[in-house]
Amino acid sequence: MQTLNVDLGDRSYPIFVGSGLIENTQLILPYVAGQQVMIVTNDTIAPLYLEKAKALFPGKQVDSVILPDGEAFKDLTHLNLIFDALLEKQHNRTTTLVALGGGVIGDMTGYAAASYQRGVDFIQIPTTLLSQVDSSVGGKTGVNHRLGKNMIGAFHQPKCVLIDIDSLTTLPDRELSAGIAEVIKYGLITDYEFLEWLETHMSSLLSRDQDALIYAVLTSCAAKADVVAQDEKEGGIRAILNLGHTYGHAIENHQGYGNWLHGEAVAAGMIMAADLSHRLGWISGADLKRTQSLIRAANLPVDAPKDMSVADFKALMAVDKKVVDGKLRLVLLKALGQAIISSDFGLEEFEASLHSFVH
Numbered sequence: 001m002q003t004l005n006v007d008l009g010d011r012s013y014p015i016f017v018g019s020g021l022i023e024n025t026q027l028i029l030p031y032v033a034g035q036q037v038m039i040v041t042n043d044t045i046a047p048l049y050l051e052k053a054k055a056l057f058p059g060k061q062v063d064s065v066i067l068p069d070g071e072a073f074k075d076l077t078h079l080n081l082i083f084d085a086l087l088e089k090q091h092n093r094t095t096t097l098v099a100l101g102g103g104v105i106g107d108m109t110g111y112a113a114a115s116y117q118r119g120v121d122f123i124q125i126p127t128t129l130l131s132q133v134d135s136s137v138g139g140k141t142g143v144n145h146r147l148g149k150n151m152i153g154a155f156h157q158p159k160c161v162l163i164d165i166d167s168l169t170t171l172p173d174r175e176l177s178a179g180i181a182e183v184i185k186y187g188l189i190t191d192y193e194f195l196e197w198l199e200t201h202m203s204s205l206l207s208r209d210q211d212a213l214i215y216a217v218l219t220s221c222a223a224k225a226d227v228v229a230q231d232e233k234e235g236g237i238r239a240i241l242n243l244g245h246t247y248g249h250a251i252e253n254h255q256g257y258g259n260w261l262h263g264e265a266v267a268a269g270m271i272m273a274a275d276l277s278h279r280l281g282w283i284s285g286a287d288l289k290r291t292q293s294l295i296r297a298a299n300l301p302v303d304a305p306k307d308m309s310v311a312d313f314k315a316l317m318a319v320d321k322k323v324v325d326g327k328l329r330l331v332l333l334k335a336l337g338q339a340i341i342s343s344d345f346g347l348e349e350f351e352a353s354l355h356s357f358v359h
């Protein structure tokens with residue numbers, strides 16, 4: 001097992017990464033302050049991992065709530081099911097919520113923890129590659145709104161993150177690829193060497209080679225922990241973790257939550273951001289092609305949905321959380337491995353780039 005730390009003063013916490021961790025009670029128990037635990041999961045993950053997760057808390061009152069599976073249920077209505085369960089089982093302020101699942105469960109459980117009785121502890125046990133490399137770390141929690149992704153939420157850090165790489169054995173191939181999109185993101189935004197590693201190890205990741213997966217998870221979590229430690233609440237640098245997301249969130253919303261997976265939409269969005277970066281003269285045509293090849297190699301989309309228009313993108317991107325005083329800010333690439341947040345592009349270049357993807 002290896003341990004990383006997210007360095008946030010009195011809100012610091014460890015990320016444990018390894019095999020067989022979901023069987024290790026010694027690891028997690030010290031992060032449970034009270035006697036009550038509420039495990040939040042969904043109807044796909046429960047039959048696979050809920051009994052094992054329950055066994056992590058010997059001697060505690062362990063309750064669970066099973067949500068319907070899917071991005072379409074990441075909303076306020078279904079968030080309420082967590083509060084119903086907490087109140088029905090009389091959980092008090094010393095309770096610990098445990099997110100057992102992918103990013104949807106992690107974001108919802110974290111937000112429930114941020115708001116239940118004005119804030120209780122929570123622990124992340126991420127079971128998808130995407131949640132292991134990204135959503136379980138950093139404390140962004142929340143739910144979607146009909147009019148925009150993750151529009152209702154809070155920053156609330158977990159007490160620890162338990163990443164058991166073995167859970168990836170049951171993950172469908174499409175979900176594995178979606179997770180690889182966020183892994184590629186770290187290479188593109190801060191780590192050129194990691195990008196090169198990904199170019200040579202993509203087949204190992206896709207075949208779930210354990211060493212490759214552990215290396216990708218550790219490198220990704222370390223990159224994210226470093227950025228979050230510098231800027232917990234996205235006042236500046238943290239926005240680079242949003243590469244491809246302004247486009248991607250527009251796609252997810254337009255297509256109906258869950259039809260394009262988050263990672264798929266981010267993959268297409270990263271290509272769109274790379275295309276604009278190329279038009280601005282920041283990255284070369286060869287770099288753009290390299291980015292496309294890597295994303296294609298991960299079995300991810302490099303094009304926008306056919307039924308979206310330039311007007312659709314512009315309308316949906318205008319509600320992005322990075323917009324300031326009506327001005328769109330995008331995460332773009334100055335070079336491969338170097339992202340910046342910028343509004344330093346003309347409407348003409350932006351629209352020309354969009355037109356190259358959609359009608």
Ligand SMILES: NC(=O)c1ccc[n+]([C@@H]2O[C@H](COP(=O)([O-])OP(=O)(O)OC[C@H]3O[C@@H](n4cnc5c(N)ncnc54)[C@H](O)[C@@H]3O)[C@@H](O)[C@H]2O)c1
Binds near residue numbers: 107127
């Ligand atoms: N908070 C953040 O910083 C952050 C970062 C990235 C993404 N997100 C959010 O995360 C969500 C996407 O997360 P995701 O890709 O994990 O999707 P997800 O949570 O929907 O999980 C994907 C699918 O895999 C299933 N699953 C989970 N673990 C499994 C396992 N071990 N074996 C078999 N099936 C399993 C789930 O039931 C689901 O059907 C989006 O809502 C996105 O907005 C948040």
Ligand SMILES: O=C(O)C(=O)C[C@@H](O)[C@H](O)[C@H](O)COP(=O)(O)O
Binds near residue numbers: 140242
């Ligand atoms: O942790 C962050 O910061 C990120 O931006 C990580 C993203 O991968 C993630 O999808 C996040 O939920 C997007 O945040 P949002 O603020 O754009 O909703």
Ligand SMILES: [Zn+2]
Binds near residue numbers: 134182245262266
């Ligand atoms: Zn994301």
